[in-house]
Amino acid sequence: MAVVKVDMLARSVAEGPSLMTGSIPTKDWMDVPVVFKPGNYAYPTKPEKLRYLDSQQGLSFPNAREWNPEDDDWKLPDNWKEIILQGIADRLDKFRSLKIFMDCCVRCGACADKCHFFLGTGDPKNMPVLRAELLRSVYRQNFTRAGKILGKLVGGREMTVGVLKEWFMYAYQCTECRRCSVFCPYGIDTAEITMMLRELLHLVGIGINWAMEPASNSNRTGNHMGLTPQAFKGNVEFLCDDIENLTGVRVNPTFNRKGAEVLFITPSADVFAEPGIFTCMGYLLLFEAIGLDYTWSTYASEGGNFGLFTNNELMKKLNAKMYAEAKRLGVRWILGGECGHMWRVLHQYMDTMNGPADFLEVPRSPITGTVFDNAKSTKMIHISEFTADLIKNNKIKLDKSRNAHVKATFHDSCNPARAMGLLDEPRYVLDHVVDNWVEMPENTIREKTFCCGSGTALNTDEIMEIRMRSGLPRANAVKYVHDKHDVNTLACVCAIDRATLTTLMNYWVPEVQVAGLSELVGNALVIEGEQRQDLTEGLRTLV
Amino acid sequence: MELTEALANTKKEVLSRWIERTLDSYTSPGFFKKSKDPFANPVGSNISSGLTEVFDLLLAGADQQAYLAPLDRVVRIRAVQDFTPAQAVAPLLELKWVVKQVLSSGKETKPLLSQLDNLDCEIDRIALAAFNIYCECREQLYRNRINELKSGRSILTDAACPSAVMRQELNNPGPNAGV
Numbered sequence: 001m002a003v004v005k006v007d008m009l010a011r012s013v014a015e016g017p018s019l020m021t022g023s024i025p026t027k028d029w030m031d032v033p034v035v036f037k038p039g040n041y042a043y044p045t046k047p048e049k050l051r052y053l054d055s056q057q058g059l060s061f062p063n064a065r066e067w068n069p070e071d072d073d074w075k076l077p078d079n080w081k082e083i084i085l086q087g088i089a090d091r092l093d094k095f096r097s098l099k100i101f102m103d104c105c106v107r108c109g110a111c112a113d114k115c116h117f118f119l120g121t122g123d124p125k126n127m128p129v130l131r132a133e134l135l136r137s138v139y140r141q142n143f144t145r146a147g148k149i150l151g152k153l154v155g156g157r158e159m160t161v162g163v164l165k166e167w168f169m170y171a172y173q174c175t176e177c178r179r180c181s182v183f184c185p186y187g188i189d190t191a192e193i194t195m196m197l198r199e200l201l202h203l204v205g206i207g208i209n210w211a212m213e214p215a216s217n218s219n220r221t222g223n224h225m226g227l228t229p230q231a232f233k234g235n236v237e238f239l240c241d242d243i244e245n246l247t248g249v250r251v252n253p254t255f256n257r258k259g260a261e262v263l264f265i266t267p268s269a270d271v272f273a274e275p276g277i278f279t280c281m282g283y284l285l286l287f288e289a290i291g292l293d294y295t296w297s298t299y300a301s302e303g304g305n306f307g308l309f310t311n312n313e314l315m316k317k318l319n320a321k322m323y324a325e326a327k328r329l330g331v332r333w334i335l336g337g338e339c340g341h342m343w344r345v346l347h348q349y350m351d352t353m354n355g356p357a358d359f360l361e362v363p364r365s366p367i368t369g370t371v372f373d374n375a376k377s378t379k380m381i382h383i384s385e386f387t388a389d390l391i392k393n394n395k396i397k398l399d400k401s402r403n404a405h406v407k408a409t410f411h412d413s414c415n416p417a418r419a420m421g422l423l424d425e426p427r428y429v430l431d432h433v434v435d436n437w438v439e440m441p442e443n444t445i446r447e448k449t450f451c452c453g454s455g456t457a458l459n460t461d462e463i464m465e466i467r468m469r470s471g472l473p474r475a476n477a478v479k480y481v482h483d484k485h486d487v488n489t490l491a492c493v494c495a496i497d498r499a500t501l502t503t504l505m506n507y508w509v510p511e512v513q514v515a516g517l518s519e520l521v522g523n524a525l526v527i528e529g530e531q532r533q534d535l536t537e538g539l540r541t542l543v
Numbered sequence: 544m545e546l547t548e549a550l551a552n553t554k555k556e557v558l559s560r561w562i563e564r565t566l567d568s569y570t571s572p573g574f575f576k577k578s579k580d581p582f583a584n585p586v587g588s589n590i591s592s593g594l595t596e597v598f599d600l601l602l603a604g605a606d607q608q609a610y611l612a613p614l615d616r617v618v619r620i621r622a623v624q625d626f627t628p629a630q631a632v633a634p635l636l637e638l639k640w641v642v643k644q645v646l647s648s649g650k651e652t653k654p655l656l657s658q659l660d661n662l663d664c665e666i667d668r669i670a671l672a673a674f675n676i677y678c679e680c681r682e683q684l685y686r687n688r689i690n691e692l693k694s695g696r697s698i699l700t701d702a703a704c705p706s707a708v709m710r711q712e713l714n715n716p717g718p719n720a721g722v
Binding site for chain 1: 569570571572574575578580581582583584585586589619620623624625680683684685686687688690691692694
């Protein structure tokens with residue numbers, strides 16, 4: 001077993017009197033307890049939400065109760081320790097990756113300075129290696145021979161309430177963005193370690209409401225917001241009215257239409273919240289321009305899958321809903337909108353959980369004839385792939401001058417970039433819809449992109465400070481291109497990004513707005529018969 | 544030797560100590576001190592460059608307005624980290640202590656210790672400007688929270704299930720039942 005060096009990574013020495021004292025570590029990391037105070041934790045799950053989820057077939061969310069992270073007593077079940085240790089044993093047995101990740105880390109430290117949470121806080125427990133060590137130490141103590149005999153000498157430690165509290169603190173200071181994994185020589189997926197920590201915490205009723213309520217809403221009405229089918233349809237129709245006012249084009253989308261060729265699924269924030277609604281207007285215009293035979297679903301009315309941030313059973317259930325709906329409507333394939341983690345679930349877990357989707361056809365663009373063999377198994381393609389193909393085959397007319405007000409840069413959203421390799425398609429689209437865009441520095445884009453800091457259900461307002469500091473590495477790179485090239489628009493392909501980067505920019509670089517890529521496509525799109533007003537701010541123009 | 548000249552001569556040492564002490568306020572500051580890449584290490588590089596610029600402006604006797612940009616670079620970061628308000632702006636005041644340490648270590652510069660009143664005053668003004676920025680940052684933080692709530696995202700956590708509400712109403716007919 002490798003010698004534990006992490007404590008050395010975490011230590012520092014400071015001398016001299018200081019006005020700033022208080023944070024210099026004098027103890028080993030294992031001996032520094034976590035302290036919960038307002039602003040440093042997201043609110044716990046409402047018991048009724050947990051009870052609802054627990055009552056659902058195939059799901060288990062026991063031990064629902066009122067509890068407060070600031071209290072000493074978290075009202076854990078009496079046999080909580082037994083539950084956790086059994087939970088670890090079950091998962092080591094079920095997930096081979098977890099067993100490997102627990103054993104193979106040599107603590108080289110390559111990941112230590114790659115995490116946006118560490119870079120924004122300087123807190124050693126935010127180094128991915130140390131965050132994983134929070135679980136690994138318990139694993140070592142209880143599941144390895146050396147640990148059972150030598151304990152702390154080989155980096156093991158007892159599972160205590162203090163350790164459990166530490167898990168809650170740091171499993172929710174990781175956005176599962178997987179930037180650290182890019183640098184790990186062993187390819188350890190730290191996101192999966194965070195996922196396991198969160199799963200284990202759920203076994204004893206510990207979780208956050210911002211993850212569980214959207215997940216519960218999604219299970220019930222089909223989307224995070226809890227929108228009813230009528231409200232969902234109504235919102236899309238409002239956007240159609242706006243489009244008509246702006247462009248003179250009347251768009252008439254259909255809902256739950258059996259026999260449509262394509263089912264379109266996007267995050268519900270796109271039909272509901274700014275600035276996502278402008279992206280949605282972009283989709284609607286694009287589909288109108290090419291005459292796509294597609295339908296929306298008011299049941300699969302959410303691309304986002306907060307199950308990914310919760311546990312694998314819930315993730316599986318929410319992913320299955322999209323396919324159940326595709327089957328019910330009898331579509332040929334699925335087109336997915338600008339979402340982040342929907343694509344991670346789809347590309348990396350869908351086949352194992354719910355696949356293969358053999359009742360669907362391999363996606364084939366009815367406009368260009370292109371067959372998307374890359375989606376042979378999932379039968380679902382990304383709107384950026386679809387749009388790039390339309391542009392490449394000259395099937396849509398674009399006028400870049402309609403984006404004259406935009407000087408853009410592109411933020412690679414973590415999941416599409418790192419989990420599905422969607423790197424060049426959005427850039428190709430951007431090349432064709434704006435005159436002018438620049439890249440951020442090399443070590444902040446593509447596979448090495450920095451997270452928005454608010455993913456994995458951390459996009460809640462009560463932890464605003466945490467979000468702002470963990471988003472600093474992203475914002476810092478945006479600020480650089482704003483100062484140097486006058487960039488005023490941060491384009492991206494993720495709904496959580498659209499919402500949270502807007503907030504992040506308001507704090508760090510207020511001159512920069514955030515736009516979905518399809519919004520910029522919609523701005524530039526020339527449609528036959530249109531009577532477009534002078535839209536100085538594209539689809540955002542108030543007329 | 545004039546004070547300004549002495550400060551210019553000792554600039555390297557003052558800055559090195561000042562930046563080191565400021566970064567020591569983080570629990571694990573090794574990387575913040577070491578990495579020079581501004582994009583890989585935004586905290587370390589922004590704080591280093593911000594403090595360096597503040598010191599240069601001090602040497603040049605710059606106008607108060609000129610300090611705002613570099614101060615913002617430092618304070619905007621510390622305003623959202625795990626510091627009390629005092630700890631967040633303390634590095635600016637610590638410059639006094641650092642200057643005294645450095646000047647007292649040289650035979651030629653030691654006599655200048657009695658002439659630091661004006662410099663101390665200037666540093667106090669800088670620290671007060673930093674406190675203004677700190678407050679603006681905190682206000683922006685709360686505005687961000689309000690903006691998110693107003694944007695409708697709060698519905699995420701406050702949405703009532705229509706069918707559950709209906710069921711509840713059917714089970715517990717209130718005074719307006721049937722109206």
